[in-house]
Amino acid sequence: MGDSVETQERIIQSAIKLFAQKGYHGTKTIEIAKDCGVAEGTVFKYYSTKMELLRNVLSKIIHEIIPGLILQPEGEVQKLVAAHDAEAAKAFLKAKVKRISENFSAFKILINELQYHEDIKNEYFSVLVPGVIKMVEGFYNAGRLQGFFRDINPHIAVRSFIGAVNMMVLDKNVLNRDLDVEAELEVIIDIYLNGVGTQAVQDAGIVKEG
Amino acid sequence: MGDSVETQERIIQSAIKLFAQKGYHGTKTIEIAKDCGVAEGTVFKYYSTKMELLRNVLSKIIHEIIPGLILQPEGEVQKLVAAHDAEAAKAFLKAKVKRISENFSAFKILINELQYHEDIKNEYFSVLVPGVIKMVEGFYNAGRLQGFFRDINPHIAVRSFIGAVNMMVLDKNVLNRDLDVEAELEVIIDIYLNGVGTQAVQDAGIVKEG
Amino acid sequence: MGDSVETQERIIQSAIKLFAQKGYHGTKTIEIAKDCGVAEGTVFKYYSTKMELLRNVLSKIIHEIIPGLILQPEGEVQKLVAAHDAEAAKAFLKAKVKRISENFSAFKILINELQYHEDIKNEYFSVLVPGVIKMVEGFYNAGRLQGFFRDINPHIAVRSFIGAVNMMVLDKNVLNRDLDVEAELEVIIDIYLNGVGTQAVQDAGIVKEG
Amino acid sequence: MGDSVETQERIIQSAIKLFAQKGYHGTKTIEIAKDCGVAEGTVFKYYSTKMELLRNVLSKIIHEIIPGLILQPEGEVQKLVAAHDAEAAKAFLKAKVKRISENFSAFKILINELQYHEDIKNEYFSVLVPGVIKMVEGFYNAGRLQGFFRDINPHIAVRSFIGAVNMMVLDKNVLNRDLDVEAELEVIIDIYLNGVGTQAVQDAGIVKEG
DNA sequence: TATGAATGAGCATTCATTCAT
DNA sequence: GATGAATGAATGCTCATTCAT
Missing domain, CATH: 1.10.10.60 (Homeodomain-like)
Structure with missing residues (x-):
């Protein structure tokens, strides 16, 4: 059958x-x-073996599932940046985070199992992480060139945003809090773009542009 | 013996x-x-039983180890806020994150094992999470009253910062990247307080004070 | 295989x-x-579990083995009583006791293990004991109506006979004495039917008929 | 202490x-x-060792407890027989069975443990059983000489009575039925002395005296 | 190719026994 | 003598893996 x-x-x-x-x-x-x-x-x-099955699962997650959830067709990100359309960019981001949140299993397995399998970690993480980083850092750099983003280490900049979003997804999926992903994302993006400091704090801090 | x-x-x-x-x-x-x-x-x-040992480990982590790493003596946070000393606050934060990063085992066990033990999750998470949230939200609200922080949902504000820091700690401890925690924190705090958006973006965005 | x-x-x-x-x-x-x-x-x-295996063993003993050794097809006992053939009845009894003696394992397990498992005792003993008692008391009552047996509490009457036979079986199976089951049964039946008292004692005792 | x-x-x-x-x-x-x-x-x-403790327990049971419950001071049984007092004999028996029933633990251990310890069985059973048999067979033989008991193999005669009584004690102590030991004993003794057969059956059977 | 009965190495757990204090 | 913490051989039980059908 x-x-x-x-x-x-x-x-x-x-x-x-x-x-x-x-x-x-x-x-x-x-x-x-x-x-x-x-x-x-x-x-x-x-x-x-069961381990062989795990390897295949992780392989599928890394080569198919997560790329399918995260990666974009070539040029699409560039187009989005070029469009200068903040709302379109937000909508794009929301849709992406929503899909990730809804397909969290793949990430859960990845996070959990790679810890204990150094060889698999090296074999696969070396494929996935650079790809994602390249993409999002590429996005950040593109935005920076367009004058949207400050000149900050893109790895840290991008990782911080992912961390903030990730914590929200965990808040929803691990602690089972009943969150409105889109509304939460609005606030997270606001914080990410504008910071939480008041003008006074910002004036006392790093000068943004010049 | x-x-x-x-x-x-x-x-x-x-x-x-x-x-x-x-x-x-x-x-x-x-x-x-x-x-x-x-x-x-x-x-x-x-x-x-081995499971009983796990329960005791988790109990110790939640009731002793993590509170010892995270929670502050009553009033210390208030004092820090009241002091209006950004450098002191940063130093305090750096020391705290460094300790957490150096004692990551406890968090690793917590994150990994609670996923599969719904009962333990409920029993203990209900103790730890609210305590930490209360503390950091208290800190945020204190800073807000002092005029340092914008009027944003404190849960999201705080969670976003923790997420950014957390991702850095994972970057160091799980991916084993060789990071300078203090230097990284400087950038993260900057992003958190000022956002990554340029003045142009911020002008187009939410008005900070009014 | x-x-x-x-x-x-x-x-x-x-x-x-x-x-x-x-x-x-x-x-x-x-x-x-x-x-x-x-x-x-x-x-x-x-x-x-091993205990589960014991339960199954006891269940088989109680529902299959012992009934197979002890219980009779409907009506067979009645027929035997109706036949008025003491020799046939004795032969029937001897065959039955011999089979029980030869298949003593089942009884041994039952006697030994039920002591320590109150729940199993209740579960199974409540099935077996009443069935056996009903059968043998039925036999006694049938014989009484036919005029063979005195009008004595059938439970005690039957239990006493079983006790006497049982002790002989133990004598053989536990103490390993080399007994001729059939010959011993002859004597036990004699004692059971006629008592051990002499005529003088019996005359001084309960009047049998009248 | x-x-x-x-x-x-x-x-x-x-x-x-x-x-x-x-x-x-x-x-x-x-x-x-x-x-x-x-x-x-x-x-x-x-x-x-624990086994050594069991040996000591069994030794105490066999050499002290059970003899204390069963055996009689020299001559007492003889005296009882000589007295030709059936009521006294019955009272004596009832008291004895009652004490045995009330101190059933010792018998329980003996019955259970001797099965699995061939060496202990040989060591101790060889002491106890012959003693008891000697006593009760002595009693039976004494009664036979006095004309109370029929001329039947005393081992079987005595064992049958003990079996009937034993079954009653088990009925009470293992099945936990609420029995009046003395009343039951009355009936058992009646059966034992007089048999359960009617006069017709007895006439057709073995001639009692001659 | 698919099955599922059978396998047995591996692991958690028990408990009589030892011994330093 | 008395204690009870520590021991580790013994054993119940699990589960990935094999293989005859």
Whole structure:
């Protein structure tokens, strides 16, 4: 029933679902098998060990799922920056964060499992992180050239924003607080662009432009 | 050799160390025993099950370790705000973040294990999170009354800053990048207080004071 | 090799054998596994804990083995009573006691283990005991109506006979005395029917009929 | 507090109590220690192993407790027989059975543990059983010579009575039925002396005297 | 190819026993 | 003598993995 490629895919999907819910060690292979309606042996037909299955899950997450959620088609970011349309940029960002929040499983597995598998961490993180950083730093630099962003270390600038957004997503997904992602994002973007300091503080601080 | 309270404490310390390194499931009870130089049976004398040991570890982390790293004696934060001394406040913050970064094990265990233990999450998170939030929101509100901070939802304001700092700590501790915590914090604080937007952007945006 | 039902049955049979020989606590799960030629894990495939295996053993003993040894098809006892054939009745009894004596393991486990498991005792004893009592008291009452037995509390009457027989079976099976079950039964039945008192004693005692 | 002999005795008493309640394997040495208010190590000061403690318990049961419950001062039984007083004999028996029923722990331990310890069984059973048998068979033979009892194999005669009484005691102590020991004994003795068969049956059976 | 019964190494847990104080 | 903290061999139980069908 269904060809073997489809079976393989169903196994991966069940593994993602359960690894996210219960962790790698907390998930039994028989649970994965039952979840996708195959026999335990079938899982091992496609993935010789459970660790091999984890590797495939992480590979899919890093090469397909997360890029699909985060990365943009070439030039789209540039176009957005070039458009000088703040509202369009915000809408774009909101849609992206919303999708990420709704597909948090992939991130959860990544964050949890990479900690304990130095080799996988090196193998895959070296692929994903630079790609994302390149993209968002590219965005920041483009904005900077356009005169939107201050001349700050782009890695820190970008990481800080991601951190603020990430904390909101965790607030929603881990602490299960009932947040309106879009409304929260509005405030986060405001803080990010304008800071929390009053004019007085800002005057006493770093001069923004010149 | 040594009284039983000391033995108990040694077991907890080894458990914290190893749970942080290898995760709960990845740590064998005999490893904990060997790490602190007792027999395996001794571990079970004090903690009837491995899960019970985890509960005690989490309890210690939440009731002692993290409060010791984060919370301040009554009034100290107020004093800092009242002093109108930005440098002192920064120094205070740097010292705090540095300590947290240096004692990251506790946070790692908390973040990793609470995900899979809904009951423990409810039991303990309800203690820790409100305490920290109260403290930092108190700080933000105090600063706001002093005219330092804008009138923004303090939960989001504070969470965003913690998120930015947190991401830096992860950058250092999980990705093992070689960061100068103090220098990074300088930039993060700058971003937080002043935003990343240029004057032009800010002029087009929300009016800060009025 | 053999289907799973057969494996389950082999495990139960080995458990009965070994629990009878060495007691529940005295029997290791690996011994049961080896005795029936499976791996230790296989035992736990079918019976999630050793206690669960004991419950199944007791259940089988109570619902199948002992009823198979003791209970009679409907009406057979009545027929025997109606036949007025003392020799046939004796032969029937001898055959029954012999089978019980030869299959004493089941009784041994029952007697030994139920003592320590109040819940199992209630669960199962409430099934077995009333069934047996009903059968034998039915037999006694039928014989009484036929004029064979005196008008004595049937519970005590029956229990006394069972006690006498039981003691003989224990004498043989626990003390390992080399007894001829049939010959012993002859004497026990004689005592039971006629008492041990001489005519003089009986004359001084309860008048039998009148 | 208390001399060492008394401590030893308290340990034995606790062991008897708990072995009867939960079995030898089901009783932990620390439970025995707590039950009699000493440290676990103290138990091992007096009895080098748990098995050694069991041996001492069984020894006490066989050499002291059960003889104290069962055996009679020399000649007392003879006197009772010689007195030709059925009521006195019955009263004597009732008192004895009642005491046995009330002190059933000792028997429980004996019955349960001897099964699994062939060496102990041989060592001690060889002492107790012949003593009891000798006494009761002596009683039966004395009664036979006095013309009270029929000329039946005294071992079987006596064992049958003990079996009937024993079953009543089990009925009370194991099945927890609420029985009046004395009233039950009346009926059992009646059955034992007179049989359950009617005159017709007895006439058709073995001639009692001749 | 798919199955699921069977496997057994690995691990948590128990508890009689030891021994320094 | 008495204590009770510490021990570690013994054992119940788990679960990834194998393989005959």
